[in-house]
Amino acid sequence: MSGQLKPGxxxxxxxxxxxxxxxxxxxxxxxxLPIAVLVAFSFNEQNRGGVWKGFTFENYPKAWANQSxxxxxxxxxxxxxxTTLFATVIGTMVAVMMWRFRFPLxxxxxxxxxxxxxxxxxxxxxxxxLFFNGTGLMGFFSNLVWPFNLATIIIAHIAxxxxxxAIVVRSRLVxxxxxxxxxxxxxxxxxxxxxxxxxxxxxxxxxxxxxxxAFTLSxxxxxxxxxxxxxxxxxxxxxxxxxxxxxxxxxxxxxxTILIVITILATVLxxxxxxxxxxxx
Amino acid sequence: MPxxxxxxxxxxxxxxxxxxxxxxxxVDIMPNEFxxxxxxxxxxxxxxxxxxxGLDAPSEGHIYIGGEDMAxxxxxxxxxxxxxxxxxxxxxxxxxxxxxxGLKVTGVPADETKRRVAEALEQVKLTHLADRKxxxxxxxxxxxxxxxxxxxxxxKVLLLDEPLSALDAKLRDDMRLELTRLQxxxxxxxxxxxxxxxxxxxxxxxxxxxxxxxIRQLATPEELYEHPTSRFVADxxxxxxxxxxxxxxxxxxxxxxxxxxxxxxxxxxxxxxxKQVTIAVxxxxxxxxxxxxxxxxxxxxxxxxxxxxxxxDWSEVVxxxxxxxxxxxxVQNDKRDGSILGINRGxxxxxxxxxADSLVLTE
Numbered sequence: 001m002s003g004q005l006k007p008g009x010x011x012x013x014x015x016x017x018x019x020x021x022x023x024x025x026x027x028x029x030x031x032x033l034p035i036a037v038l039v040a041f042s043f044n045e046q047n048r049g050g051v052w053k054g055f056t057f058e059n060y061p062k063a064w065a066n067q068s069x070x071x072x073x074x075x076x077x078x079x080x081x082x083t084t085l086f087a088t089v090i091g092t093m094v095a096v097m098m099w100r101f102r103f104p105l106x107x108x109x110x111x112x113x114x115x116x117x118x119x120x121x122x123x124x125x126x127x128x129x130l131f132f133n134g135t136g137l138m139g140f141f142s143n144l145v146w147p148f149n150l151a152t153i154i155i156a157h158i159a160x161x162x163x164x165x166a167i168v169v170r171s172r173l174v175x176x177x178x179x180x181x182x183x184x185x186x187x188x189x190x191x192x193x194x195x196x197x198x199x200x201x202x203x204x205x206x207x208x209x210x211x212x213x214a215f216t217l218s219x220x221x222x223x224x225x226x227x228x229x230x231x232x233x234x235x236x237x238x239x240x241x242x243x244x245x246x247x248x249x250x251x252x253x254x255x256x257t258i259l260i261v262i263t264i265l266a267t268v269l270x271x272x273x274x275x276x277x278x279x280x281x
Numbered sequence: 282m283p284x285x286x287x288x289x290x291x292x293x294x295x296x297x298x299x300x301x302x303x304x305x306x307x308v309d310i311m312p313n314e315f316x317x318x319x320x321x322x323x324x325x326x327x328x329x330x331x332x333x334x335g336l337d338a339p340s341e342g343h344i345y346i347g348g349e350d351m352a353x354x355x356x357x358x359x360x361x362x363x364x365x366x367x368x369x370x371x372x373x374x375x376x377x378x379x380x381x382x383g384l385k386v387t388g389v390p391a392d393e394t395k396r397r398v399a400e401a402l403e404q405v406k407l408t409h410l411a412d413r414k415x416x417x418x419x420x421x422x423x424x425x426x427x428x429x430x431x432x433x434x435x436x437k438v439l440l441l442d443e444p445l446s447a448l449d450a451k452l453r454d455d456m457r458l459e460l461t462r463l464q465x466x467x468x469x470x471x472x473x474x475x476x477x478x479x480x481x482x483x484x485x486x487x488x489x490x491x492x493x494x495x496i497r498q499l500a501t502p503e504e505l506y507e508h509p510t511s512r513f514v515a516d517x518x519x520x521x522x523x524x525x526x527x528x529x530x531x532x533x534x535x536x537x538x539x540x541x542x543x544x545x546x547x548x549x550x551x552x553x554x555x556k557q558v559t560i561a562v563x564x565x566x567x568x569x570x571x572x573x574x575x576x577x578x579x580x581x582x583x584x585x586x587x588x589x590x591x592x593x594d595w596s597e598v599v600x601x602x603x604x605x606x607x608x609x610x611x612v613q614n615d616k617r618d619g620s621i622l623g624i625n626r627g628x629x630x631x632x633x634x635x636x637a638d639s640l641v642l643t644e
Binding site for chain 1: 334335336355356357358361362363365366367369371372373382383386387427430431434
């Protein structure tokens, strides 16, 4: 390495190194080109085969009109919304508990909390399947009316989503000035009022971004859903998978594009809310 | 004598692990006092304040506020309010929401809340910023929000934890006057915790100097400064020259001491001295002169000028006695000729003072 810089080059301007630029380009291409193609072909006129025939919006109404895609989408959204509600409440409570209290085996507990994040999805899927079958819960729930027949999937989703919420909210709480809580108590608020009027507003950005994270995770989960769904229930990602197996129709592209848009919107919103405030305390 | 508003009786606070933050403290604070708890960090002054507020609980002893035992009263039910060191202004609320908070959570009617909030903001001169969020405000302004938020509750006692420590020097002076004005205006008891002796001396009516969890001396500012009872207090409050001395004899109040570097001297004290005492004298009580002072009865010694620190209106001259002890002398710069009696580093000088200005400290 020569320490020589070319004229007009700063020491940290890696963006100007050619080999880095190409690496960057390749990475972007591998990651995003397939998605771009998928989105582009959702506007293709011809229904099959990888040839561009012309621009159309046709595929979107077609996908919408397809009853099985529609049902799968409704299932997925229902699961995602219910999962988000539960995962957010449980995750926030876990975060507050880990932040506030000291108790025996806390490190072990904290590690166990994070397990669903690191454990391979396939293992979790199989384990949950065995659990639901073994306890007879699978049979019990799949005979119930909609949306209760989604319960096994929802339970599984809550189990792997709430640690994400807990982690996001927990990291938000690190910056909390405990004197705010004391000030609230000192000014006449009881613990319940203090929790709702001081702590919750402080956690709010964390709670919302955690919720959006849980929502997107639940919405596009395939592996765990595949294992824990009853015989009759189909979610959106599972539906797409089965459609792809029988040859790609551009309806699938259209439906997938919608899923991507929902996911990106939620993620952008989550990141916005997680961004640190301009001035701290 | 009126009944004390706050009465601390034999209070101790021990933490698990054997640390004693407050050790058997008893103190009575009178209505309308501006009371200061002064001491170095870790002396237990903040812990004592937190116990009065209810945010911490004594391990032993009792705290009475307005004659009532507070042992089972949580902080939200006590007639005290606190101004926190970090101000602890709620970041998600505007100024007026912050001030209204304490009234809202206790169910004060909306119209009364509105009136009292306006009144409190007026008191701290923040009316024009009522709709601001705290992150758009300076430290001094946030401090005023914290003050208004506490005062609007009309507490019997206002507790202030190091209220000026985070402000810059100029603002600190303004706020000091402001606090004294407010205290006289609202007529409630202020208890302030501070490590800054200037703050305590200039604002408080009485000061409790704390060390290692105990109160070393409780007195008015003048008395603390001129009549400290211990070496610790003399040294902590203001600057002081301390001389170790042997007691030659004591007859009633008259005591003859032999101080290192100064020789024999006749002093007076109310205390019974042991064999060893410390003689203390404040730098501004000392005089410097080029020739040996002629007046009778002064304590005097020859010295060499070691250092001169210039502060504008006064200078601190450090001189070295024959035995090597350093002595600080404050000199008023009341002439414009730029020289302090022509004193320069390394020159010979005489230091002298009136024996009545020295103190005999037995502890």
